[in-house]
Each structure stands twice: as C-alpha cells, then as structure tokens.
Amino acid sequence: MTKVRPGENPAERPRAAVMEDVAELAGVSAMTVSRVLNAPEKVRPETRARVLAAVRELDYRPNSAARVLVTGRSGVLGVVCFDTTLYGPASTLFGIEQAARDSDYLVSIASLPALNRRWITRGIDRLRSQSVDGVIVVAPHESAAEGLRNLPPGLPVVDVGGGSDLPVPVAAVDQSAGAARATRHLLSLGHRTVWHLSGPPNWIDANGRVAGWRSALEAEGREVPEPLVGDWTAHSGYEIGKRLAREPDVTAIFVANDHMAMGVLRALREAGRRVPEDVSVVGFDDVPEAAYFWPPLTTVRQNFGEVGRQAFQLLLDRIAGAEGEARRMVEPELVVRESTGVSP
Amino acid sequence: MTKVRPGENPAERPRAAVMEDVAELAGVSAMTVSRVLNAPEKVRPETRARVLAAVRELDYRPNSAARVLVTGRSGVLGVVCFDTTLYGPASTLFGIEQAARDSDYLVSIASLPALNRRWITRGIDRLRSQSVDGVIVVAPHESAAEGLRNLPPGLPVVDVGGGSDLPVPVAAVDQSAGAARATRHLLSLGHRTVWHLSGPPNWIDANGRVAGWRSALEAEGREVPEPLVGDWTAHSGYEIGKRLAREPDVTAIFVANDHMAMGVLRALREAGRRVPEDVSVVGFDDVPEAAYFWPPLTTVRQNFGEVGRQAFQLLLDRIAGAEGEARRMVEPELVVRESTGVSP
DNA sequence: AGGGTCGCTGTTATCGCAAACACTCAGGAA
DNA sequence: TTCCTGAGTGTTTGCGATAACAGCGACCCT
Numbered sequence: 001m002t003k004v005r006p007g008e009n010p011a012e013r014p015r016a017a018v019m020e021d022v023a024e025l026a027g028v029s030a031m032t033v034s035r036v037l038n039a040p041e042k043v044r045p046e047t048r049a050r051v052l053a054a055v056r057e058l059d060y061r062p063n064s065a066a067r068v069l070v071t072g073r074s075g076v077l078g079v080v081c082f083d084t085t086l087y088g089p090a091s092t093l094f095g096i097e098q099a100a101r102d103s104d105y106l107v108s109i110a111s112l113p114a115l116n117r118r119w120i121t122r123g124i125d126r127l128r129s130q131s132v133d134g135v136i137v138v139a140p141h142e143s144a145a146e147g148l149r150n151l152p153p154g155l156p157v158v159d160v161g162g163g164s165d166l167p168v169p170v171a172a173v174d175q176s177a178g179a180a181r182a183t184r185h186l187l188s189l190g191h192r193t194v195w196h197l198s199g200p201p202n203w204i205d206a207n208g209r210v211a212g213w214r215s216a217l218e219a220e221g222r223e224v225p226e227p228l229v230g231d232w233t234a235h236s237g238y239e240i241g242k243r244l245a246r247e248p249d250v251t252a253i254f255v256a257n258d259h260m261a262m263g264v265l266r267a268l269r270e271a272g273r274r275v276p277e278d279v280s281v282v283g284f285d286d287v288p289e290a291a292y293f294w295p296p297l298t299t300v301r302q303n304f305g306e307v308g309r310q311a312f313q314l315l316l317d318r319i320a321g322a323e324g325e326a327r328r329m330v331e332p333e334l335v336v337r338e339s340t341g342v343s344p
Numbered sequence: 345m346t347k348v349r350p351g352e353n354p355a356e357r358p359r360a361a362v363m364e365d366v367a368e369l370a371g372v373s374a375m376t377v378s379r380v381l382n383a384p385e386k387v388r389p390e391t392r393a394r395v396l397a398a399v400r401e402l403d404y405r406p407n408s409a410a411r412v413l414v415t416g417r418s419g420v421l422g423v424v425c426f427d428t429t430l431y432g433p434a435s436t437l438f439g440i441e442q443a444a445r446d447s448d449y450l451v452s453i454a455s456l457p458a459l460n461r462r463w464i465t466r467g468i469d470r471l472r473s474q475s476v477d478g479v480i481v482v483a484p485h486e487s488a489a490e491g492l493r494n495l496p497p498g499l500p501v502v503d504v505g506g507g508s509d510l511p512v513p514v515a516a517v518d519q520s521a522g523a524a525r526a527t528r529h530l531l532s533l534g535h536r537t538v539w540h541l542s543g544p545p546n547w548i549d550a551n552g553r554v555a556g557w558r559s560a561l562e563a564e565g566r567e568v569p570e571p572l573v574g575d576w577t578a579h580s581g582y583e584i585g586k587r588l589a590r591e592p593d594v595t596a597i598f599v600a601n602d603h604m605a606m607g608v609l610r611a612l613r614e615a616g617r618r619v620p621e622d623v624s625v626v627g628f629d630d631v632p633e634a635a636y637f638w639p640p641l642t643t644v645r646q647n648f649g650e651v652g653r654q655a656f657q658l659l660l661d662r663i664a665g666a667e668g669e670a671r672r673m674v675e676p677e678l679v680v681r682e683s684t685g686v687s688p
Numbered sequence: 689a690g691g692g693t694c695g696c697t698g699t700t701a702t703c704g705c706a707a708a709c710a711c712t713c714a715g716g717a718a
Numbered sequence: 719t720t721c722c723t724g725a726g727t728g729t730t731t732g733c734g735a736t737a738a739c740a741g742c743g744a745c746c747c748t
Contacts, residue, residue: 020704044726063703101454288603376698409734706732
C-alpha cells in the first residue's frame, strides 16, 4: 500500500522517494535502510540486497539536508578566494576541487570583492552559514592574516600560501626558496647583481620572492638594488620594463611572475636590448605559455595542484580532530629556458 | 532559566545558539524569531528590535540545513565544469560567482575528470545530492548535449556556451559572429583568403569559430582552405604554426584562441616570416596578456563575466518557474592591434 | 451590544534522517 | 533447563527550522 501524502495528487509527478518509501518496498524499517547506506556490515546480506534493489528501483537519494541536521556533517568544504581568474589561485582551486572529488567532498566557493579583513571574515561566515565542514582560505595577502586571527571556534580552517605566523595550518610553495634559486642561477651566469620586479605590496607571495631574492644576493655579498613594484599584470611589467631598459647596468632581472616578465621582455626588445645577450630575464609560475614567450622564459615552476591537494589533506586532518599548527611546503623548481644567458 | 541540554557540560564551549535560545532571551516564541528573520514587516517594531538585539547578543545564525529541510530551498547553486584553469571557463565561473554573491547565493562546483555524458551526469548528481537550487553547466563540448538530454525532472539547469539544440536555456558568446568579424577584418586588409587554426574537435566554441570563419569566406566567394586542428595550447599553436610558416601562400591566419596564436607567432618568427608585414594573425579571447604579445595581438574579445551573469539570471528565472527555452547571446568584439596588416 | 476584520503572536505538525535504546531469536555455556 | 550473548532489526526521539492554523485583543461597523 502506497500512502498518498496529504495535499498530494497521485496524478502529478511523484515526489522523490524518501527512506520510508525504500523501507516499505524492501519490507524493512527505515532504520535498516539507513544502516545499509551507512554501515552495511551491520545488515544481513540478503536484507541488504533487497534494500539496495529497492534503492535502485526508486532511484532513491538521501536528502543531505536531513542528514546534516542530525549528524552535523555536510560533506562540503568551503574555499574563500580572491580572483579566480589569476593563474595561481585558479590552479590551486582546481587542485583542491580534484582532491575533494576523490574524497567525495563537494566544494563551495566564496569569492571576495576585495582583499581585506572584513571581506575575508564575511566570506567565511557565508560559507559557515551553509554548514561547511571546513574552510580553505586562498587569499595570499597580508590582510588575510588579520582575518584569520579570530575565527569562529570549532570551524576547521586551513590557509594556502600564507605566512608562518598564522594560527592555522598552511600549505604553500616555498616562495623564498624559488626566488633564491632563480637569483643564484642568474649570478652563476656571471651577472654582477640581479634587479627585481616584484608583485604588489602586502601580497605574501610577492614578499616571499623579494626575501628570497634579497637573501641570495646578500649571501654572495652583492649589491641589492631597490626592487621595482608591479601589479602582476603584463601591462605593469611593460611599463616598468621600459624604465629598466634604459639602465645599461641592468643585465639580469628576476620578475615576480610570468605575465609581468612578458611585459618586460617586450619593453626590452622595443628598447633594442636583446634577451638573453644583453639582459637575462627570469619569471615565476611557469604558466603553460611560458615556453612560447619570445624568447622562451626561464622561470620557477610552482606545483599549484600539489598545494591544493596538501591543503585539502590538512583540512581533512583538522576535521578529524588534529590539533596544533602544521605547514606543508611544496618545493618550486627552476626551469631554465632561453631567456637567461651569460653576462655580456 | 537556561536549559542545559542532555549530555551538555555547562563548563564546555557553549553550543551555537538556536532559534529557541534567541526566542527565550527576547521573551517571545521561536516563531516570532523566524518571522523577524523572514518577514520582518509582520512583527511589531518593538518586538522586532528586541529579537534583533537577542540575535546579535547570541551571535545567532540560522541553521541552513534545517531551513532547507522544511523549505526545499538551499540558496546554493551548482556549477558543473571541466577545466577551470583554462582562461575562458575560469572567467565564466568567476562571473557566475560574482553574480551569485550579489544575490546571496553560494556556488558549489563539481569539476569533471573528463568531458563526456557519463561524467556530466555524475557531476549534476553530485550537486543534486546537496540540494542545490539549480545547476549551470559550463562544458562547451558536444558531449555535454547528450548529458543534458535527460535531466532529473524538476531541477533547473542552464548551459553556458552550448549549441542551439539544447533542451535547456543557454547563455553564450556568439562565436560564429566573432569569427566572421575576425575573418572579414583580414579580408578587408586585402588578403586573398584566411587560413584557420581551430580548437579541438567537438568543442562547441571551436565549431562555432570554424563556422563563422567559413561562412565569412564563402560570403565573399573566397577559397576555403582546410582548417588545421590544435588543442588550445601554445604548444600546439607552435607545432602547427611551423607547418603554416612553410607555405608562402599563407598571409593571413585566424587562430581559435590567443594561446595558440602565441605559438603561431613564435613559429612564424623563427621561420623568418614577419608579422604583420608577411603574415597577419588574429586570435580569439583577448586574454589580458594579448596586448603584450610580440607583436601585440589582434583578437576577438569575449566578455566572459557577462556570460556568467546572464547564465545566472537565466537560472534565477528558471528557479522562479519560467518555462521554455531561452538564449542569451553576448556579442564579441574585435580588438585590432599590431599583428594584422595589409596583404604583402 | 454583537460580530466582523485586522494586526500580532503562539501552538502544533512536519521536513528526512540517524542516534539511542529496545526487542527478538538462535546458539552456546552452565 | 536456564541464562547469557550477540547479531540483526525495529521503535522512539530529536536535530532546527517553517507552514498552517489558532488565539486574542483592539477597533470599527451596523
């Protein structure tokens, strides 16, 4: 006998099946259906088979809202991010999503209209209101730190790319090591020193690359020129590149990302300075196109996918109750192409 | 009097406040609290003020799972997508997310390990199991169509970039128009005909660009060369570009995206063919770096953000009960830079 | 005075599921 | 036999919110 619920017209499209419907069809109680789905070993195989057959026949799907209500777990994790059209954040997000998919988690995203403490807090709140099990913050900016200082208690949070003084676990590429590697590569080619075109102020990655570059120069006792500051865009690379091109001293430039490096390459060429004969250029990121720049760009590859996976793993640990701080550093890799050569 | 729930130790961190707690503090019933939050005009201003004060004092946040359970609405929409590291999909996703944020929707994403019917269906199922209010599919591939043929009834679905024969509303850039515009631009510069390096087979955008290119050539009675097929990467553009560079006939190339165009530019240069003096090149997308290619790339700009917004709007309409098909076409724009010039 | 209507608030039932506990029955130990 | 044990299943309850309806003054109308 099929109950017709009050207000339900049997002629209309039938409601989606619920656990009780499955139970009835299989001749068991709803609880047994629940067990088949959540702890199959506790149900006798024959019963289990009957239930599963009923599940298939009715195309039953558990209602996650009901399950969340009673268990407190949603199987959804949140990602707070800034601009997902930038190569780095987009790749990280992709890595997180893939790792999450493999563990049957779903990812909700909250993008921010601006990078500051208030918006980050709002983003986390927005996600929390949807009962996410945890949050990964991809906002590689100093202001993220403030936003992570007082988090709602009980919400697992992991940061990507953040500094070392954060009160939450962090997964990141070792920016400083990558920058140092790039700088040493240039020095090893005989350049007296290396100029730097950095990312915008207060971006963690930008700071890390400046630090690595500076320490590599200082370690060798080289002069440390004042870094120039861009905004990650090819446009800014071009504008600042024009200035650098006018300085005959400048024979080696470490640029904080590939897109800016592209602008620099163009500015140098327009100024008649050959790369790498007159000036060597190194980028950062290794975007897929970097090998097709003119000339092909020597750069530092970041494995964003791996960072995403590590961040997800840290979050899982946290959700499972792990305490304390944790850092997962991913090592970047120098990729030497044709934009670097011996000092003229 | 504050009830201590069974199993609760008053010394521990207190549970998050629920509606009943707010009601008690404000001296009203839970129902009144609910009304203050969902239909404030139905509550006397003084009462409302007391309730809101209690909400703030307890930092009360509604439990969305409970609300979903009873209303059937989650305030979450799902996006099914393939590779969010590609510029187009990433930008579209970003547009959707921004539009959603402005309307207090949250976005969950389900990325696909491969583009085919089965995975698309799975992605939609994964989202559906989280009670999303609707789904936007960003999978510009023929196989998406099959995946959209038999959808679960009752789930609003909108497609981005799909063909005209889909059973769901579609928001898209008019690829064909953009390609035709690019082709006509080249013809107007005096080129006898225009070669085409297309995207991979069965990608909707790739097909649309081929169609637009072909029709523009045919409209002027020009010879239509066999299109060459790439895979969107700069690498493939370079490899195929080397072949094109060997053909002296080739004076104008319409490339299906900017990254491949970058590879083509490099191949031409290496072969000693000057751009635009010997060969003109047009791309598609207008990635932010296109203006800094060497030479700066003439290309067709797609407003992905707008597409995302339109798709979101279509989905809102659908959720609100709108029926029937609908298409929102966004017009692309030709951006002329220095990679195109008069026929040699 | 009697009886609406209206504005505001409270009571009860319900959404779909799982935790906790209760029950049944077979098989083995005492 | 009697009791115990434990595997397998059922019953009850409650998660936190909203829908539907009921109650109750105040006010107006006739």
